[in-house]
Structures are given as structure tokens and as C-alpha cells.
Amino acid sequence: MSVELVRVEMKVNGKTVCRTISPSMRLADFLRDELHLIGTKKGCNAGECGTCSVLIDGVLKKSCLIPAVKADHCEIVTIEGIGAEGLSVIQRCFVKVGAVQCGYCTPGMVMAATSILKANRRPDRVEIRRGLGGNICRCTGYAKIIEAIELARDILNGEKSADCLEGATPDTDKIIGSCAERVDARGKVTGALEYAGDMVMPRMLHICLVRSREAHAEILKIDCEKAQKMPGVETVLTSADVPGEDGFGVYYHDQPVLAKGKVRFYGEPVAAVVAETLEEAEEAAKCVEVTYKKLPVVSSVDDAVQRKAVVHEDHPDNVVSETLVVKGDVENGFRGSDVIIEQDYATQCVEHAYLETEAGLAYLDPDGVLVVKSSDQDITHHRTLLSKLLGRPINKIRVIMTPVGGGFGGKEDMIYQAILAIAALKTRRPVKLVFSRQDSLIGSAKRHPVCIHHKIGLSRDGRIRALEITLDADGGAYCFSTKGTVAKGAIMGAGPYEIENVKVTARGYYTNNTPSGAMRTFGVLQPTFAIESTMDICSERLGIDPFELRLLNGLKDGSKTHTQQALGHVAYCETLRRCRELSGWEPGPSRMRGPVRKDVNGGEIVQPYIPGCEFKSPAALALCKSRFRYGRGVGTAWYGIGRCATVDKAGAFVEIDDGGTAMVLTGATEIGEGLLTVLTQIAAEELGIYPEDVTIGDNDTARVPEAAHAGASRQTYMIGNAVLNACRDAKAKFIREIAEYWNVEAASIRMRNRRIFVEGHANYDLPLEEAVDICKKVRGVVPLGSGIYTAHHESLDPKTGKGNPWQAYVYGSQVAEVAVDTSTGEVHVLGIWAAHDVGRVVNPRGVEGQIEGGAVQSVGQAIMEEFTFSEGVPQQRSFAKYILPTCVDVPAFHSCLVEDRDPFSPLGAKGIGEPAPLPTVPAIINAIYDAVGVRVTSLPANPEKILNALTKQTTKVV
């Protein structure tokens, strides 16, 4: 049967459109590909994420599940049809409250918000949450999205004035520390921002990858002949097409661009079909025949230790790396302890689940420079790797970062960029590659699953005498960031405590599971869950309140860390005290106090979501509620800012530009965290202008100085200081010119509120705009500055781990409140109280957003998410199977920020991106124990584990 094309007519955003299309085209694709309305995104193509939500005849639906023919004669409103004349109130509220991070969910969220408020003028919070129940956001933790909708509701109902949406322009001296609006919010709330998958180029080809269906096998033959001859196929790439030296990775170059000789994980790219259309590429990919000889599958760390097979020939013991941290003598410490506790922990494999899947384009520019544009967290590193893989000079490769729809570390390790580059070189045409959600789930790196053993010795008064930790991480088939995460896990894994005797042995192993790589917290979340659980166990055993126990052992001013680094001022205990106060914590040891404690249900929390609560009879509802047991728990953490145990650096250029504006050029990697806004604020305050006067742009290896990767919570710290230094440099040169022009002392000149002046001298006071003119036209000087920032981190002693891996540390403490449903084992996280030291707050809303979003990722890690394998074969290949927290699963947030300025850097700000999610997991796990006496030591604490444990409990009692 040949395809019977159909003519459809729809009214889209008020305009009638007619097209003749294939009956298999989805409405989402129709909007995106036929009408180029790219604000409608495709995060899953299976109805599970809501990035494609549009209004069809006034009803909100997911356009990926609707064939375009089904919408024939319908009226469609997409994000492009919202706020056609300026932003709608809802969009403005999203911008105002900071409900936007990476922006990938935002168009769908705005559509959902529009639909909620259209149907119901006065939705309460439960109704808003339920209304958003089909739209996933991986960044914000939903808190600010809910806030935005509440604000919009009140403004639309006239209960609040729309004036509150107008940003009051602060004095430029107060821009740092103000809730400046995100510089990229507008493009995100309107859906106008183009992500890599939205980009098209004339004559563009498409790639479909042929992925391994074996977890571990020798490749006997790859037969591409049939595929080569399929319609539309331009070329089929295999490992033989790699022009340079094959092999890439962060620490070891152990991964081939396309599988070479053998495959090491299920889903490993074996060949790449490049064709005129994606459909043609997909059809041809089915015809590539790969013959394998199966090898034994190393499916776990145990298998790796037992050498069931060797994954990499040059690592015959399957060990990726080992890190040791030794301080004092643990055996001695145990001998001097009154109490010794041993405990095992295990954490699961977790997916980043950014809503934007991996995507990129590559092409040769007219001058023969190969351009790779991709959704990428580390273009500097990727350019270096590409140069080696392609055998091309580094300046003949240009890597441009496209807007990143969520990264969380997953877009830091290179994955597919070389395939794109080789395809573009070989075909001399632009080439595009977009991962499907399944590709992304099986083909991208994950958070390391880890097994941890603790032996801790304490004296009766609660002092930790000794702590011994072993940590084994499943690194998967290729190294990616394993070496680094294992090291960081070892360095930080004993927690923010001063302990005389510590020994940590951490190892990473090769297995045939999907590679593990960088993920928010870079190996620290797993041991933090363990040590903070152990602290809770100790609190119970010794009868000491968990805050008190931590205050006693916590790092203090001048403390020595586990790597024997002498610290300066330490804000850890301050975060503990602030958190305790904020949460109204009732003192007492961690002894399943849930049933008797009086601090639960205090303060603002979310009530456990019971579907149908609006129509169930009050008595039935009361029965549902009677099954909840409430509890609270504490978790804390520390984190080193910047690259670990190695020098870290960043650079920036600044031009004070015509009109009294400024241009900032730096390789900043905005992945949704708000970095561009932070840098804009820093530049604006330093130069005495407003954020809207600052132009800050794209991250492009051919146009901006290196500022390196988005990771290690380093961006505000490293790049913020580089930008600040560059601004100071430009400003000094500029002021020098004006000083000479005025014939005054340079030191007497100030720049503020778009003016340059000498305090108290009306004669020496000019709008900046005029001063720039004078500088350029009279003095003949273009006011340019450059700045760098360097953090001199030391490498550590390989035997003892001794040394100073970072100069700046941050600390955080959180309390979580949960309700456990005793009939199902479900956990509802109701409240999080968080106190974090961030050094200096540049943008309070931005920091809150990081805390909320980070904590909700940890809600997922703590109670629901799990990426599992069966003999190396991933079991969760869609968002129907890989479960993420939705809007009805998240708590209310209360956060307070501690500002212990960094003494080493001019800005004083440190970081928050990764520290934020750290305390949440143990806080939830400890709260579950408090509520029902079930100690979960193997994540996630899913309903099954909890209920099974509860059942055993009652049988024991009864």
C-alpha cells in the first residue's frame, strides 16, 4: 500500500493553514516541521512529559499523541499564539518569579497554566498542582511555577495589582543580591528560543544510529551494503571512517566513536546512517546487519570483581580507578571507641532526564572550518577531543553551544558529537542528529550505582573517633567521569565532620552496564546519603539529637578536613542552626519519634495528595488520612567548589560599549541554572549600569575566551570572578581616560546608575553614554578589558589523599518532613527546610530555584527513580517506565541563605547547583525512619521496600 496523503485544514493561532501531509504525521511534528512553530517541544513523544501541550478546540492536549489528521478542522493554539501582543500575564508572572530555568518545559507549562486559569478563575493550590500533573519539569522543582500561576490568578482576578510585575530598577550598587529577571526568560516563556533540535539548515542530512542489541559481544561483521543502497541514504559510517586517532573520554580515551571490534554496552552506537530524511535514515538503519559473538556480560560490580569477563583489555582487573583518603589511624580510633556501628548502603542507577534530549548539527563553513553546534556542557573539552578524533588543527574546529534544555552533568561527557562531525566532513553537507527519548535513556551516561560499607566508632558523648568507608562504583562500559566521581566521592564521602581517624577506599569498576558519568553532585550524593544515614543511626544509638550530634562533630573554623586541609572560616554549624530554627525542630534523638513529635504538620507544608479529595465524603477522606504516619529527618552536606584537585581557570573579555552599554564575552555554559543572569548582574553592578544594558552572548570556541565547563558548581565562582576582573580592567582603563580628560584623580571617579562622576562635583558628571563617546572619539581609546580567575587547587597524595583539593567549600543543612502511607508504603514528601551557605547571594530567586529543583531531583532519587538492567539490558526505555516526580509529588519549600563570603575571590560568591540536592536524600530517608521505623539503606525507598519492611515489623510485634 502506498501512503495516502491527506489534506488538512486547521486554524492555528488564529490563522487558517492547509497542508497535504502523511497520515502518520503527529500534530507535534506538523506544528514543528510544517509550520516551524518550534515552541511546541518533543521531550518524549509518548504523552509522558507535556512539553508538547497545546490547546485543541480549547482543550489542553499532548500533541505528540495526536495524528495531525485527527486535528483536521480544529482550532489549535500553541505557545506562539499566547501573548501575541507582548507577554501574557501568565508569561510575565513566570518571568517575574523565576519559574523558568532551562526553559524546555516552559512552553508546555505556560500552555497548561493558561488552560488551568481558563477553566477555573480561582484554582487553589491543589487544583493548580493537579492541573500541572501531566507536565514534567526537571529543573525548577515546580515551586516557582506554582507561585507564578498563583500570582497570575490573583492579578487576573484583580486581587493583586499588575504593577508588581514591573521590575523596580534598583540602584546599580544593589544589583548583586537583587532578584534581577533572567536575561533569557523571554525567549523561553514565548517558546521562541531555538534549541539544537529546533534548528534546520538548507540541504541538511539526518542521522539514525545503529545501536548494539548486545551488552557485551565481539563484532564479527558489519554489513552496510544493503543500507547503502536504500533510498535517500548518503553514507553509512562505521568506526573505519574515523579520520584521526579514535578514542575519547574525560580521563581515559577508552571509548571509540563507533564500536570497534566489540560492543561493551547495550545501545552502544555501532554504525550511523546518514540520509536525506530521518525516516529514510531509520529505514536504512534497520538494514544494517551486525553479526556478533556474545561474550559473558559483566552485569554488576561483583561480576567485575570476579572478572566474569574483561571489559577493557588494558584494564584486566576491570578497575577504572581507585582513590584513597587516609588520616590518622582508624584501628586506633576504633579501639578508643565506646560504640562501633557497621552498615551497608546501596544506591541505584539514576538518569538525568533532562527534557531536551541530546541533539546537534554539524557543517563545514565556507572557510573549511568544521562547526559543531550542540547541546553541550563543555565545548572546550569537546573541541580538544574532536581535534584528536578528526586529526584536524584545533582552530579548524569550532564548537558552539546551543541552548541546553537541562544538563545536570549529562551533557558534560561527549557522546555523539564526533559522529556528527565525521558525517559532516564526509558528506560535506550539514548534518543533524537528535536523540529520541529511548536513545537518550539507553545511550547517555547515568549516575553511578554505588555500594558503600561504613564502620564508625564513637565515644559515648557522641564524638566520632574513627570512620572507615569503602565505596565501590559501577562505572559502566566506559570511563566517562568515573575516575573523577570516585575521587570526589572519596574526598567528601566522610561528610562535613572533623574526624581524627578516617580511611576511605573508593573504587570504580568497568561493567557492561550503560556508562555512568557526571551527574549533579559528581559522586558525592551517594556517600552523603550513607554518612548522613549513619549519623542518624548514631543519633538513635547514643540518644543524642541529630543536630547536636552534627554540631559536636561538624567542621568548624580552622578544622582540618579528611585530606588534612586546614580550613578558614566554616559556616557548616551556622547552616545547622539556621535550619533547625527555620524548621522549628523539636529536639530529641532519631528514635522513631514521628508518632509523638509535635513539630510535624507545623509551618507551611503540602498535604499528601489524595486524588478525588474534592468529592470523597469527609469520612472516607478521613480514613485515607488516618493511614499516614508523619516524620521528620535531617540531612547535611558539604561540597568543594570548582574542579577537584586540579588548577581551575576561566577567562572573559569586556567592552564598555556605545550608548553606555557593555559587552561581555566569555565561554559561559548556561544550562538553565541562570548563569548568564548572574554574570550580567555582576557586570552591571561593577560598571554602574543595569542588567538590560549588558550584552552577553553565546558560548562559541571561535568567539569567546575559555571559561570551561558547566559543572563542579564552578560557574558563578570561576566565571563570575573572571567577568568581575574583566569589568574591573575595562573600567580602570576607561576611568583613566576620563580622568585625564577631566584632569582629576582617577581614584575619585565613580560609575553608578548609568553615570560617571566625581562625588560632589556637578561639573564632573556625565551620562555613561557621553563618556563612552569621549573615550572613543576624543581620547581615541576603545575601553576593553580582560580578566581571568584561577583557583590553585592541589593534586592529592595518591596514598593518603593529603592535600588541598579546593579553596572554597560550601555547606548546607536540610530537614524533610514526610508522610508514609501505611497501607501502600508510598512516601509523600511534604516539606523541605533548607539552609545553605552560598558565599554571597547574587540572585536570591536563582539560588532558591537551584535549591528547589535540586531537592526535587533528590525526591526522585530518594523514593522513586531507578534505572535497572537485566544482564546489561536497560529496562526503562521510556518515561512511562522511568518515573520522575510530578507536580503533585513535591513538597513545600522554605529556604534561608547563609552568606559566608569566600575570602579568596573578589566576588565572594561560591556556588549552590550541586550542594542543593545533597542533604535532601538522607533527610527524606531519615524522616521515613522517624515516621515508621523503617531504615532504608538501599535506594530508592519505593513503596515496595517500605511496605515489605512494615509487614515484617508487625509480624515481629504481633
Next chain:
Amino acid sequence: MLQYKKYDMPQTIEELFRLLERNDGAVDIVSGGTDCFAREKDSSRHPDAAIDVSRIEAFSRIERKGDVLVIGANTRIQQFLNDQELIECVPMLRHAAIYFADQQIRESATIGGNLANASPTGDMIPPLLALDAVVHTLRQEAGKIGGRDIPVSDFIQGVGKTPLARGEVIASVSCPVLEGYGCAFKKVGLRRSLCISTVNSAFLVKVDSSGRYFEEVRIAFGGIAPTPARLKAVEEKLKGARISKAQIQEMADYIPNDIVRSRSRQEYRKTVVRNFLTAGLLESLAEIGILPE
């Protein structure tokens, strides 16, 4: 999976059968499409053509016929939450619908699709089982359009298995309008929106005029075996029994030992069944104002 070469949207039953005839029944029937189009692309053979029945008005009607409500196969899950007649006549289905997916999916997903999909965890199936609903199908034989009435309990035959013959479609499902019953729906999965059930269950309870004895109890569980099923042993035991907490607690003993036939999470599912049984009965009673001691 959306790779059809032909996609028809008939408006009438006659048109539907003409199309079916032309394709010799070798087509996919689609209504809301939330199952059909959410599946991963697969290369396994599938028909080239689809017939979308969602515009057939006759399948979208909701009609009261005496003490039976005939619900068109195209009825969307969200309608059970919005439509007053549905809420009044079959409150049981409202209790289930609110647990179903999210509002956007509910605006497309249909009751007919949920039945035909015959998933062990289909959320509308236990309630329909409890209601003793009957599926009305249509097919064309020797040029004549005729139909069958199949009780839901016979309709769901296995994972994705129904008695629907090639070219046979669901036209509607009829539910008795029950007076004086209390009902409850219990569901657990891994989260609370867009959630696939691990276990789901539906309860209908009627008490005698004294309010002290069970007159009738109907219980259906899904998610624990290839097909959702009624818990007849418990139903029988409770019929005419004295209403008390102890009595309800005791019912857990009448749950057949092999009730959980799903291979994974057996122990967990068993406990949930016990807990839901008590919870569902108590909540159903609470809905009609009875709070047993």
C-alpha cells in the same frame, strides 16, 4: 507507533463498516490514540491502515435506558469527572477516573480504548467488573451489521486479549445505575499523577435497611494477575454479614493464597491487596455514612 499509510475517520457506523470491509478488517481501530500512539516504534508487522472511530457520533452517546446507563465507547475518561449524568449514575467510574493518567490524557483516552487494550492494570476495568458492566460490540456479517453483548468479566481474557473478532468494534458499555451503594477506588503506583497502577481495585458496597449488615459487596482487583478479576470468595463471605471492623479485618483470610499471579513484587502486591481490601470496604461504607466500630 504511528506509521500508517492510510488513516480514515468515518462519521457513521455504516461508513465504518464499509471501510472495514474494504480493508478486509486488517486495520487498527483507534479512538483516543493514547495507547496506540504512545507505544514505541517497532518494526514488527502492523496494519498499514487505521480507522479512527472517535468521530462516530453513535459511539459517543451517553444514554439512560431505564436503570441502565449506556456509555458510548468514545466516552473520554475526563467526562466521568465533568459530566453530571455520568457522575450521578456511575459515581464508581468518577472515583476511578480521577486516578487515571493526567487531565490531558483523560481528555483523549476513552473507556472503549481502555477495555479493548485489556491491560492488567487498566484503571477502568476493575470498576466495570464491579459494576457487572456489559460490553456491546458491533460487527458486520454477511453484509449485516449485528452485535454481541459481552459481560466485562468475559471480555478481558488476558494481557491485551479480548474476544473481539477481526472487524468487530466496541460500540458502548452499559452499566447498571445502582442506588444506595457506597463505592471506592484504590490505586497505588510509583507516583500520584501519570501513574501506572501496581495494584488497583474497585469496591461497591450495599447495606441492609438496618444499616448493620452487608447486603451486597463487590470487589475487583487489577494489577495482580494477567486479568483483573472479582474477589468472589470475599464477596460471598460478606453477603449478609454483620458490619464491623473486626469482620472486615477478618476478610483478609479469605483472600485466595494464589491471588497474586504477577511474577514481580509478589510479596508487596499481596500486602497491598490485604490493605486495600480493608481500606476499600471501610471507605465504601464511609461514603454511605457508615463508620463501623
